[in-house]
Every structure is written in C-alpha cells, then in structure tokens.
Amino acid sequence: MLNKHRLLTPGPTPLPEQVRLALAQDMIHHRKAAFKDIMQRVQGRLRLLFGTEQPVLPLSCSGTGAMTAAVHALFAPGEKVLVVNGGKFGERWAEIALTRGLECVRLDVPWGQAVDPAAVAQALEADPHIRGVLMQLSETSTGVLHPVQEVATMTRARDVLLVADGISAVGLSPCPMDEWGIDCLLTGSQKGLMLPPGLALLALSARAWQKAEANPSGCFYFNLPKERDNVLKGQTLFTSPVNLIVGLDVSLDMLLKDGLDALYRKQWALTMLTRTAVSVMGLELFAPAHYAWGITSVQLPAGIDGVEVLRLAQEHYGVIMAGGQDQLKGRIVRIGHMGWVDWADVTAGLYALNRCLFAVGGYSGARDYLEQGLAAYETALAVPPGTPVERRHS
Amino acid sequence: MLNKHRLLTPGPTPLPEQVRLALAQDMIHHRKAAFKDIMQRVQGRLRLLFGTEQPVLPLSCSGTGAMTAAVHALFAPGEKVLVVNGGKFGERWAEIALTRGLECVRLDVPWGQAVDPAAVAQALEADPHIRGVLMQLSETSTGVLHPVQEVATMTRARDVLLVADGISAVGLSPCPMDEWGIDCLLTGSQKGLMLPPGLALLALSARAWQKAEANPSGCFYFNLPKERDNVLKGQTLFTSPVNLIVGLDVSLDMLLKDGLDALYRKQWALTMLTRTAVSVMGLELFAPAHYAWGITSVQLPAGIDGVEVLRLAQEHYGVIMAGGQDQLKGRIVRIGHMGWVDWADVTAGLYALNRCLFAVGGYSGARDYLEQGLAAYETALAVPPGTPVERRHS
Numbered sequence: 081m082l083n084k085h086r087l088l089t090p091g092p093t094p095l096p097e098q099v100r101l102a103l104a105q106d107m108i109h110h111r112k113a114a115f116k117d118i119m120q121r122v123q124g125r126l127r128l129l130f131g132t133e134q135p136v137l138p139l140s141c142s143g144t145g146a147m148t149a150a151v152h153a154l155f156a157p158g159e160k161v162l163v164v165n166g167g168k169f170g171e172r173w174a175e176i177a178l179t180r181g182l183e184c185v186r187l188d189v190p191w192g193q194a195v196d197p198a199a200v201a202q203a204l205e206a207d208p209h210i211r212g213v214l215m216q217l218s219e220t221s222t223g224v225l226h227p228v229q230e231v232a233t234m235t236r237a238r239d240v241l242l243v244a245d246g247i248s249a250v251g252l253s254p255c256p257m258d259e260w261g262i263d264c265l266l267t268g269s270q271k272g273l274m275l276p277p278g279l280a281l282l283a284l285s286a287r288a289w290q291k292a293e294a295n296p297s298g299c300f301y302f303n304l305p306k307e308r309d310n311v312l313k314g315q316t317l318f319t320s321p322v323n324l325i326v327g328l329d330v331s332l333d334m335l336l337k338d339g340l341d342a343l344y345r346k347q348w349a350l351t352m353l354t355r356t357a358v359s360v361m362g363l364e365l366f367a368p369a370h371y372a373w374g375i376t377s378v379q380l381p382a383g384i385d386g387v388e389v390l391r392l393a394q395e396h397y398g399v400i401m402a403g404g405q406d407q408l409k410g411r412i413v414r415i416g417h418m419g420w421v422d423w424a425d426v427t428a429g430l431y432a433l434n435r436c437l438f439a440v441g442g443y444s445g446a447r448d449y450l451e452q453g454l455a456a457y458e459t460a461l462a463v464p465p466g467t468p469v470e471r472r473h474s
Numbered sequence: 475m476l477n478k479h480r481l482l483t484p485g486p487t488p489l490p491e492q493v494r495l496a497l498a499q500d501m502i503h504h505r506k507a508a509f510k511d512i513m514q515r516v517q518g519r520l521r522l523l524f525g526t527e528q529p530v531l532p533l534s535c536s537g538t539g540a541m542t543a544a545v546h547a548l549f550a551p552g553e554k555v556l557v558v559n560g561g562k563f564g565e566r567w568a569e570i571a572l573t574r575g576l577e578c579v580r581l582d583v584p585w586g587q588a589v590d591p592a593a594v595a596q597a598l599e600a601d602p603h604i605r606g607v608l609m610q611l612s613e614t615s616t617g618v619l620h621p622v623q624e625v626a627t628m629t630r631a632r633d634v635l636l637v638a639d640g641i642s643a644v645g646l647s648p649c650p651m652d653e654w655g656i657d658c659l660l661t662g663s664q665k666g667l668m669l670p671p672g673l674a675l676l677a678l679s680a681r682a683w684q685k686a687e688a689n690p691s692g693c694f695y696f697n698l699p700k701e702r703d704n705v706l707k708g709q710t711l712f713t714s715p716v717n718l719i720v721g722l723d724v725s726l727d728m729l730l731k732d733g734l735d736a737l738y739r740k741q742w743a744l745t746m747l748t749r750t751a752v753s754v755m756g757l758e759l760f761a762p763a764h765y766a767w768g769i770t771s772v773q774l775p776a777g778i779d780g781v782e783v784l785r786l787a788q789e790h791y792g793v794i795m796a797g798g799q800d801q802l803k804g805r806i807v808r809i810g811h812m813g814w815v816d817w818a819d820v821t822a823g824l825y826a827l828n829r830c831l832f833a834v835g836g837y838s839g840a841r842d843y844l845e846q847g848l849a850a851y852e853t854a855l856a857v858p859p860g861t862p863v864e865r866r867h868s
Contacts, residue, residue, distance in 0.1 A: 087502070091713070092502075092716055093501060094501055095500055101498060106488055106494065107487060107670060109794055110486065110671070140535055140671065141539065142713045142714075145535065148694045179693065180694070181692075270501075270713060276716050278534055278718060298573065298574075300569055302695075319485070320536075322671055323497065400506065
C-alpha cells in the first residue's frame with residue numbers, strides 16, 4: 081500500500097486505462113466484419129506513424145519475430161548483409177542473419193556510441209556484394225539512437241536494402257520511412273504503442289516488396305507478401321492477436337490525438353528531463369552524443385552494484401527500472417520513459433535512483449536535480465511546434 | 475439491444491469475465507520476479523492439461539506459428555514426413571513441411587472422415603525413410619477427431635516422431651501426451667483455453683528433445699531448446715505476451731477447478747447436445763463417425779446457401795457461427811462449442827440455425843430438437859465420473 085508500482089523499463093511499458101479496458105472486451109471473430117472495420121481503421125493511422133504509403137502489417141509475434149520475418153523475406157541464403165553491431169540488438173541482427181544462412185559483415189561500434197555514417201559508406205564501398213544493411217534506430221540495450229536517416233541516403237542510392245529495427249523508436253522519435261528511404265521499418269507493441277507485447281508491426285518499401293515477392297522466405301509462418309494481401313482486405317494471414325488490435329485502435333487514437341509533433345515533443349521533453357537531472361546528479365550518460373527519446377542509460381559510479389540499486393528502487397519506492405544486459409549487467413541503469421509514462425513518473429524514477437545510489441554507498445547524493453530536470457522539461461515543451469531537433473536545444 | 479452477441483465459432487471463443495479482467499491489468503515486466511512466479515504457477519497446470527512431465531513452452535505466435543516451430547525444430551531439409559491430409563489444417567502441415575524443404579508423403583483422407591490407422595501403418599511400412607507423422611487431433615475445418623492414440627502406437631515403436639496439432643483439441647478432449655506417446659503436442663490460446671489469440675503452447679517428448687537439440691531450426695525466432703532453457707527459469711526466450719500469460723493463470727484455474735474429467739465431460743455433453751439436436755432437425759452431420767468435442771460440423775441440405783444462413787443468424791439472432799472453408803464454403807456450418815460457452819449458448823445457436831435454415835427456404839423446420847438435445851446433454855453429464863468415452867453412449 082505504501083508505493084504504487086511504476087514501470088520505467090524500456091518495454092513493456094505501463095498501459096493507459098482506456099487501452100486496458102479495450103483489451104478486456106469480449107472476443108470478436110478475426111474473419112468477420114467488425115474486426116475488418118477495426119483493421120481498416122488502424123491501417124491509416126499506422127501509415128501516418130510509420131510515415132509510409134505502404135501497408136503496415138500486424139504480425140502475431142514479438143519484435144524479434146518481425147526482425148526474423150524481415151530477414152527471411154528480404155534476403156536469400158548466401159546473400160551478404162552489413163550489420164551495425166553496437167549492442168545486444170545489433171548482435172541479434174547478426175544472429176538472425178547467420179541463422180538464415182546469410183553472409184554477415186559486422187560493423188562493430190562501441191556500446192554507447194552511434195555508428196559513424198562514414199564507416200557505413202566505407203563498408204559499402206569496400207564490398208559491392210552487400211545487399212542489405214541491418215541496424216537499429218534505437219539500440220535498446222545502450223540507449224543510443226543510430227543515424228538511420230544518414231545511412232538511408234547511401235542505401236537508397238545503391239542496390240542495398242536498409243532494414244531498420246524501430247522497436248524502441250516508432251512512436252517515440254521521428255522515423256518517416258518513405259521520406260528517409262528506409263526499406264523495412266518494424267516495431268513491437270510494448271514500447272511506444274502503449275500495448276502489451278505480442279503484436280509486431282512491419283512495413284516494406286516498394287523496392288523491398290519487389291524483392292520479397294521473388295524471394296521464398298523458407299519459413300511458412302513468415303510470409304510477408306501473403307500477409308500484405310490479407311491486410312489489404314482487413315485481415316491477417318493467420319489468426320490475429322485480436323485483443324491487441326482492438327487495443328491498438330484505442331492507443332493510436334491517444335497517440336495521434338494532437339498530431340505527431342506533439343507526440344515526439346513529449347518524448348523529447350521527457351528525455352531532456354531525465355538527461356538534465358542525471359547530469360546534475362553527477363552521473364555519466366552512457367549514450368552521451370546520440371541518444372534515443374524513449375530510454376536514457378546511465379553509467380553507474382565505479383564500485384556501485386547496479387543490480388542492488390534496482391532491487392532497492394523496486395523494494396523501497398515501487399520503481400522498476402532496467403539494468404544493463406550482457407557485459408553491461410550491473411554497470412548501467414536504463415530508465416525507460418516510453419509508453420504511458422509522464423513527467424511525474426519519470427521524476428519518481430529519478431528520485432528513487434538518487435536515493436538508492438546513496439543507500440548503497442559510494443555516492444554522496446544530489447540536490448536540485450529534480451527542479452533542474454523539470455525546468456529542462458518545461459523548456460523543451462515550450463519550443464514552437466515543428467522546431468527541428470537540432471534547434472530544440474537552443 | 476435486441477440480441478447479445480454469441481460467438482459460436484471454433485475459435486476465437488468468448489472469454490470469461492475473470493479472464494478479461496486479468497487481461498486488463500496493468501503491465502508487469504517479463505524479466506522480473508512477479509512474472510516468473512506466474513510462469514512457474516502456470517507450468518504445472520499446463521503439464522497436467524497436456525498430460526506430460528516435459529515442460530510446456532509458451533510461444534508468442536498463433537497456432538500456425540507453433541506448427542511451423544515444431545517442423546523446424548524436429549526435421550531437417552530433405553527428411554521425409556507423412557502428412558495426414560483430411561482438411562485445411564492437414565494441408566497446412568504439408569505446406570509447412572514443403573516450405574521447410576521436407577519430402578512430404580500425403581495420406582489423403584476425404585474431408586469429413588478420420589484417417590484409418592491401418593492406412594498410416596501401411597504408409598509407414600511402405601516407406602522406412604519416413605521420420606515423422608504430422609496430423610491433427612481435431613481437424614478444425616471438418617470437425618473430425620483423428621485417432622492420434624492409435625497412430626501413436628505405431629510411431630512410438632519406430633524411429634518416427636508423431637507431431638499432433640491439438641489446436642482445437644487441448645482442453646476439449648483427452649490427449650494425454652506421455653501416456654499415448656505423442657512426440658509433439660501443440661495448441662493455441664483462443665480455443666479450449668478461453669483466451670484471446672496470440673499465445674501458442676508446445677511440448678516435446680524426451681526423444682523429440684534429443685532430436686531438436688541436434689537439429690538447427692533454420693529460423694532464429696523458433697528455437698525450442700533455448701525456449702525450454704528459459705521456461706525452466708520462469709522466462710521466455712524473447713518478450714512474452716505478458717497479459718495472455720496473466721490471463722492463462724486465471725483460465726487454467728477455471729478449467730481445472732473440478733479436474734480434467736469434469737472439463738472433458740462438459741465438452742462431451744455439449745457435443746451430444748449439438749449432435750442430437752442437429753440429427754432431430756434432419757440434417758446430416760459432416761463428421762458422422764469420428765468427431766471433435768469442441769466443434770460440430772453440419773452439412774446443409776442441397777440448394778441452401780450457407781453463407782446467407784450465417785448472415786441471417788448473426789443479423790436476426792446475434793449468433794456468430796462459422797461456415798465451411800475452401801471447397802466447403804457455403805456447404806457446411808461449423809458450430810463451435812468451445813471456450814467460455816455453455817448449454818444455453820449452444821441452444822441459442824441451434825435455435826438460430828433452425829430458424830435461419832427455414833427462412834432461406836428448402837427446409838421445413840424442426841420441432842422438439844432443443845428438448846431432445848438438452849435431454850442428451852443431461853444424460854451425458856449424468857454418467858459416473860471417469861466413464862470411458864466408448865461407454866458414455868450407453
């Protein structure tokens with residue numbers, strides 16, 4: 081009774097009550113008119129969110145399922161792809177590609193840094209056999225935002241498909257697929273979309289569709305051309321996760337009510353709040369230069385046990401944050417500010433972090449970090465609508 | 475306001491209020507203790523339902539995803555399998571196998587009939603290279619229940635894995651996996667389990683695990699050995715469809731409250747209710763001899779448009795039933811009596827069917843069919859607990 085539970089992880093995220101009530105509705109049949117109406121209603125708004133005129137396919141799987149579907153659809157065994165590998169999910173691209181029998185060129189990037197577009201250019205120049213670039217928009221394991229737009233300027237000029245994992249980016253920061261020239265953009269339901277996990281969304285560019293149509297996927301469950309034919313009729317190829325689609329209809333209403341600019345502005349402001357407060361606390365940001373808008377990763381002072389900090393935050397303050405994965409376990413804290421999370425939730429997370437770092441010792445505690453963070457939040461919200469990112473700082 | 479909607483399709487099914495409220499709960503994180511507790515709690519009851527001592531894996535996909543996962547896990551390209559092909563989902567096994575690069579021997583069975591175990595024996599004798607039998611327990615497209623137990627007596631004596639699609643059978647009629655000797659049993663959440671679609675469940679026998687461990691699946695998303703390692707720790711390999719697992723915790727409580735015998739007795743009694751009423755109506759049962767316990771397929775009199783009958787049933791009585799698929803479109807009605815459906819729901823469906831058949835003409839209408847159906851239901855419920863199926867008739 082003392083604390084509410086506040087889920088500040090980079091997915092799954094808290095859910096709005098309106099969405100939860102939609103999820104609780106009794107079942108409708110996925111081949112009947114009522115469901116087709118909903119499918120058609122969500123389709124237009126999904127295309128707006130993805131920034132594409134192509135259909136956005138709802139798949140019954142996790143985000144990793146959609147990554148797998150993309151690789152099977154777009155590449156044949158023996159083809160060569162370049163993987164931007166700067167975290168756990170970059171590594172996942174490589175594993176998926178290798179399992180598919182692709183030849184995989186890894187462009188390793190230190191965890192916490194974004195890939196240098198010049199390095200991608202160099203890799204593509206060096207090997208004209210590369211047929212795809214697999215990368216993350218937001219690398220969830222590090223909180224880095226990779227320069228997908230810049231990479232797209234190179235891939236669109238070549239016979240190279242750009243496949244972007246937008247799992248912790250879509251609905252959180254701009255990624256207009258058609259404008260940038262992304263060939264495959266995908267996401268999962270449990271991040272920016274304020275839904276439970278279990279639904280993935282995926283869109284392909286016109287040239288990606290051309291390739292997919294001629295390329296057997298090798299896995300019956302992942303057949304994107306047939307999925308598209310069904311989606312255009314308001315259906316899915318196999319049984320759809322009906323109640324997540326019903327929930328999506330509600331969450332898209334909420335997300336898009338005030339337009340895309342307002343949606344991204346909120347995320348930007350929450351990011352400014354978190355990063356400012358953490359800096360005032362004297363902590364190092366793990367992704368100093370290029371950072372995602374739905375997650376902030378914080379490096380812990382040497383000698384501090386991050387696992388214990390997270391345990392205390394949950395036990396004493398009801399705040400659930402994420403730690404580091406793999407080699408970062410215990411070394412960073414990842415604060416999720418995505419999904420149904422607002423400034424007060426993030427403030428609670430920052431307070432819990434400060435207090436629990438102090439409690440484990442080796443950290444003297446900070447003052448004024450909440451007020452400075454909230455001031456940064458207000459400033460970020462106050463910039464004129466449509467202000468480009470690079471000018472939001474000033 | 476005139477009619478409630480009654481979903482009498484062979485999945486997805488209506489959901490109990492308790493389950494729907496569980497689905498509406500706010501999110502918990504899939505890598506934290508609260509979720510692991512639920513995973514461990516459902517595991518024991520899933521094993522009871524599957525009749526196995528092996529772990530039951532919850533996968534984030536539809537039933538077809540689990541079928542795909544099974545074929546990828548258990549067979550390598552070039553291996554030969556026998557497919558029992560007596561309906562749309564038998565055909566699906568063949569499509570999945572061919573997409574995996576397997577050699578596929580089809581044992582064609584007329585739609586509406588069960589496979590003759592002697593024919594399976596003959597096929598296995600004729601070709602010692604066959605390494606698997608892929609079949610349905612309940613063929614959802616026809617309402618047939620195939621003799622999996624009899625087929626298992628042959629496969630367990632050979633180096634042949636028996637893969638049983640229990641999508642419209644698990645939780646509806648007995649299929650004790652270990653006792654019968656099934657090597658892979660799988661199901662989906664939206665049938666007997668009274669949940670929305672989006673979760674599949676799959677278990678392997680000890681010898682199937684041995685093979686799976688040595689057999690690369692060729693599809694990163696479907697890695698059953700790694701799924702098992704995670705499930706044994708109360709997790710899943712990738713992000714789990716959390717709210718379906720939370721709902722499963724509740725639905726398993728309801729399903730197993732009075733034991734497996736009571737669960738199957740209910741399904742048997744609903745089947746007797748439906749089949750008796752349909753027979754009194756003078757209609758032909760499409761699966762006359764070997765029939766599933768969650769769905770009854772009814773042949774329509776010649777000249778009657780089944781699509782129109784279903785449309786009227788929904789429009790005038792709020793009853794949603796399924797038609798035939800593929801070559802059976804318009805020719806049969808499939809009445810689902812699975813999920814959160816009881817005798818009164820089924821009675822409503824039978825009344826709607828009788829009235830709408832009359833309305834389209836060519837059918838004179840029946841009397842006394844509801845009373846006779848309900849008498850058969852009461853009789854079926856009244857047999858002593860544990861009465862074997864073959865003696866429930868007398």
